Amino acid sequence: MIKLGIFGVGHLGKFHLNNWKEIEGVELVGFYDPDDVNAAKVAEQYQLRRYADPAELMQLIDAADIVAPTNHHFTLCELAVRSGKHVFVEKPMADTMAEATSLMKLVKESGVKLQVGHVERFNPAFIALKDYHLHPMFIEVHRLAQFNPRGTEVSVILDLMIHDIDIILHLVKSDVKHISASGVAVMTETPDIANVRMEFNNGCVANLTSSRISMKKMRKMRVFQKDAYIGIDFLAKKTEIIKLKGEGDDNLFSFDIETPQGVRTLAIDNPAVEDNNAIRSELTAFRDAIVNNTRTVVSEREGYEAMHIAHQILEKIENSFAVAKSSL
Numbered sequence: 001m002i003k004l005g006i007f008g009v010g011h012l013g014k015f016h017l018n019n020w021k022e023i024e025g026v027e028l029v030g031f032y033d034p035d036d037v038n039a040a041k042v043a044e045q046y047q048l049r050r051y052a053d054p055a056e057l058m059q060l061i062d063a064a065d066i067v068a069p070t071n072h073h074f075t076l077c078e079l080a081v082r083s084g085k086h087v088f089v090e091k092p093m094a095d096t097m098a099e100a101t102s103l104m105k106l107v108k109e110s111g112v113k114l115q116v117g118h119v120e121r122f123n124p125a126f127i128a129l130k131d132y133h134l135h136p137m138f139i140e141v142h143r144l145a146q147f148n149p150r151g152t153e154v155s156v157i158l159d160l161m162i163h164d165i166d167i168i169l170h171l172v173k174s175d176v177k178h179i180s181a182s183g184v185a186v187m188t189e190t191p192d193i194a195n196v197r198m199e200f201n202n203g204c205v206a207n208l209t210s211s212r213i214s215m216k217k218m219r220k221m222r223v224f225q226k227d228a229y230i231g232i233d234f235l236a237k238k239t240e241i242i243k244l245k246g247e248g249d250d251n252l253f254s255f256d257i258e259t260p261q262g263v264r265t266l267a268i269d270n271p272a273v274e275d276n277n278a279i280r281s282e283l284t285a286f287r288d289a290i291v292n293n294t295r296t297v298v299s300e301r302e303g304y305e306a307m308h309i310a311h312q313i314l315e316k317i318e319n320s321f322a323v324a325k326s327s328l
């Protein structure tokens with residue numbers, strides 16, 4: 001039985017609590033949250049012990065789940081790792097690149113498992129593609145959300161776009177060559193809407209748009225590769241592949257298109273999407289990595305890489321503001 005403590009039981013922390021209660025092989029020991037009013041409600045509702053000192057709880061557990069605001073991630077992760085505890089930490093892994101670098105070093109030295117909460121990796125629409133050979137040459141992503149003050153302590157890049165950055169880095173097996181970015185702060189002090197172009201050494205280009213001031217929600221990724229178009233709808237949990245018909249595609253709906261090179265046959269594939277709970281899946285995967293002593297699905301290295309790109313994007317946006325101001 002893995003003894004687990006949860007640090008931060010706000011909006012997302014409560015989802016984690018609900019899921020941990022259903023995950024076999026894990027015993028919830030208690031939680032730490034400095035907000036007295038919220039903590040009293042959680043202790044009552046979940047019949048779970050509240051610890052007033054995070055260090056005390058840390059000594060009683062095997063693994064820590066850190067769902068506190070991002071500016072507290074590093075302190076809590078450091079406490080956990082230095083105490084030899086495995087860590088699940090919400091995205092972004094840390095507040096600054098210096099913290100992320102130190103955390104990677106600490107994890108490497110201690111040998112504990114660390115998983116970062118890039119939950120879209122567990123979205124069933126994405127999981128449905130696990131056996132499909134993806135080699136993207138162009139990616140278009142829209143992640144649009146309605147305004148919600150929660151999460152606005154960081155920019156839309158670290159709040160929303162980082163999910164897509166992580167997925168793209170996972171899909172494109174090449175280094176990033178160039179980034180261009182523009183963003184606008186409308187409702188908060190940091191960019192609320194941004195458009196980014198990432199160019200990779202292998203020629204792939206990704207175009208990302210993220211907004212947290214939209215009227216309608218959207219979480220769509222369109223992947224184009226030499227032989228196929230793949231549409232992933234993270235919100236509706238739907239996946240569609242339109243590809244050149246090949247061997248083994250006889251059972252798929254297909255149609256012909258006249259081209260100057262002759263008739264090409266396209267086939268439409270809608271891979272089965274299992275209706276899973278992505279949070280349950282990511283937490284279960286963390287448990288499994290501890291039990292089986294395997295790599296976590298989103299490691300500290302991957303959490304760091306996503307942050308590294310996100311921070312380069314922010315720097316580009318800040319520089320473009322500075323240039324715009326100096327030319328006024």
Ligand SMILES: NC(=O)c1ccc[n+]([C@@H]2O[C@H](COP(=O)([O-])OP(=O)(O)OC[C@H]3O[C@@H](n4cnc5c(N)ncnc54)[C@H](O)[C@@H]3O)[C@@H](O)[C@H]2O)c1
Nearest residue numbers: 007008009010011012013033035067068069070072090091
């Ligand atoms: N993976 C995702 O899709 C996703 C979605 C939402 C939030 N998040 C991340 O989860 C984290 C929490 O977000 P939220 O929406 O639940 O925020 P929230 O504000 O609703 O909850 C945060 C909770 O942490 C508590 N807290 C504050 N300081 C703390 C500390 N030092 N130690 C422990 N607890 C502390 C607060 O009292 C509060 O109860 C953030 O890092 C955010 O980026 C991830």
